[in-house]
Amino acid sequence: MSTLRLAVVGAGPAGAYTTAALLAQLGGDLEVDLLDRLPTPWGLVRSGVAPDHPQIRTVSRVFERTLDHPAVRFLGGVEAGPLLTHDDLREHYDAVVYATGAPSDRQPDIPGVELPGSITAGRLARWYNAHPAAADERLDLDVDQAVVVGNGNVALDCARILVRDPVQLQSTDIADPALSALAGSRIRHVVVLGRRAPAHAAFTHAELQELGRLPGVDVTIDAPSLDGTGPSLDTLRALANRPGSPHNRRLTLRFQVAPVAVRGDARVDALDIVHTELRDGQFHPTDRTERLDCGLVVHAVGFRGRPIPGLPFDDRLGRIPHTAGRVAPGTYVAGWAKRGPAGVVGSNKRCAVETVAAVLEDLRTGNLRAHGHDREVTLAFLRDRNPYLTTREGWRRIDAAEVAAGVSTGRPRVRFPTLSGLLAAAGRY
Numbered sequence: 001m002s003t004l005r006l007a008v009v010g011a012g013p014a015g016a017y018t019t020a021a022l023l024a025q026l027g028g029d030l031e032v033d034l035l036d037r038l039p040t041p042w043g044l045v046r047s048g049v050a051p052d053h054p055q056i057r058t059v060s061r062v063f064e065r066t067l068d069h070p071a072v073r074f075l076g077g078v079e080a081g082p083l084l085t086h087d088d089l090r091e092h093y094d095a096v097v098y099a100t101g102a103p104s105d106r107q108p109d110i111p112g113v114e115l116p117g118s119i120t121a122g123r124l125a126r127w128y129n130a131h132p133a134a135a136d137e138r139l140d141l142d143v144d145q146a147v148v149v150g151n152g153n154v155a156l157d158c159a160r161i162l163v164r165d166p167v168q169l170q171s172t173d174i175a176d177p178a179l180s181a182l183a184g185s186r187i188r189h190v191v192v193l194g195r196r197a198p199a200h201a202a203f204t205h206a207e208l209q210e211l212g213r214l215p216g217v218d219v220t221i222d223a224p225s226l227d228g229t230g231p232s233l234d235t236l237r238a239l240a241n242r243p244g245s246p247h248n249r250r251l252t253l254r255f256q257v258a259p260v261a262v263r264g265d266a267r268v269d270a271l272d273i274v275h276t277e278l279r280d281g282q283f284h285p286t287d288r289t290e291r292l293d294c295g296l297v298v299h300a301v302g303f304r305g306r307p308i309p310g311l312p313f314d315d316r317l318g319r320i321p322h323t324a325g326r327v328a329p330g331t332y333v334a335g336w337a338k339r340g341p342a343g344v345v346g347s348n349k350r351c352a353v354e355t356v357a358a359v360l361e362d363l364r365t366g367n368l369r370a371h372g373h374d375r376e377v378t379l380a381f382l383r384d385r386n387p388y389l390t391t392r393e394g395w396r397r398i399d400a401a402e403v404a405a406g407v408s409t410g411r412p413r414v415r416f417p418t419l420s421g422l423l424a425a426a427g428r429y
């Protein structure tokens, strides 16, 4: 029997867990190519997780062990898209698992959202994490007040990075351009807006508690009511009763308010909001409106998957339709591309195991078979389609160079902010 050859497209947590589960379940007669459009693996663990949460990034050490396996090749700079379609991949692999995440940012459909100074949380996170797509980003932080719209953990990450003393970010792996911009930031007050009541907020208790521990930052709570039980409500009540200092920066958590329009001529200078009330189990706008002065608005209202040419796509849910990870025999999906943008890094492990169970089932029933593809022919084909193809060795060179650059300043790594810098470090130039 010949070796089963799979492509896992997307080297984020879902791709890494899928590869590990394939190796664990299928053992010997298997080869996996882990493909990513970037020369760096680990998806949002590298480019989403906030730099002041280094312990979350340590999961990548587990992923690195999967990459060390001789049956696994990491091929960076390879993008599934118009130039490398699903049919192309199916011609060269027995099966393809898509773990491409939810790389598009959702934007609210309100007037003024396109004004300079109105940005998505994804854009902010890519900027502070040196994603190559943010290489040309120049955020104007010469403003007194910023507003973050949204009530999940990503909203709190954005608020924390904008409000916290930048000195505390100096020992992190935050992108250098972001560190300098934050060092010169004039922002003294960040307001976080939640449409729903505190008891309905999506952030986790740990993220909320952390806000109360930020040195030099006072937290104020503005909600119609803090009634209710649960750890987050206890913490909100405790934060609401803490004395502040006029010298401190300020973070305000406002509840039951929603944006209706971003205001400004050449750039943002205010956000119009409406108060909401609970009726029939839903939060509806009332006729009470308000204008909040601000020079920066960050919309942390979620993400969407992106269609892959040749694959079905559920436009309403923003993800690839599937049954327990199977799109069709030989084609599978895992992670945020499969479930939508919800859940922590670890949630993708269970999800990957379910997808790999679908692969095994198709092997058992004969719907999936090894066709004896040649590994080197596939590599030559991918190189031809993707001139900036990089390998595991390239990634390891980038990694070593970034870590070495951080040593003298006590930082975990100093990131290359541009794609050309990454490729040069990988040995591609």
Ligand SMILES: Cc1cc2nc3c(=O)[nH]c(=O)nc-3n(C[C@H](O)[C@H](O)[C@H](O)COP(=O)(O)OP(=O)(O)OC[C@H]3O[C@@H](n4cnc5c(N)ncnc54)[C@H](O)[C@@H]3O)c2cc1C
Residues within 6 Å of the ligand: 009, 010, 011, 012, 013, 014, 015, 035, 036, 037, 038, 041, 042, 043, 044, 045, 047, 048, 049, 050, 053, 056, 078, 079, 080, 081, 099, 100, 101, 102, 103, 121, 122, 125, 154, 157, 334, 335, 336, 337, 342, 343, 344, 345, 346, 347, 348
């Ligand atoms: C801003 C932010 C902060 C977060 N912080 C935390 C946190 O602190 N703790 C936590 O547990 N979880 C956190 N999460 C959630 C966590 O990051 C996700 O659960 C997880 O990354 C989803 O994994 P994934 O592999 O499905 O997607 P991703 O991590 O997005 O990985 C997808 C990969 O696919 C690649 N790709 C995309 N399209 C293509 C294509 N067409 N061809 C080739 N490659 C492609 C991308 O480059 C990427 O490497 C955060 C999420 C965000 C957005």
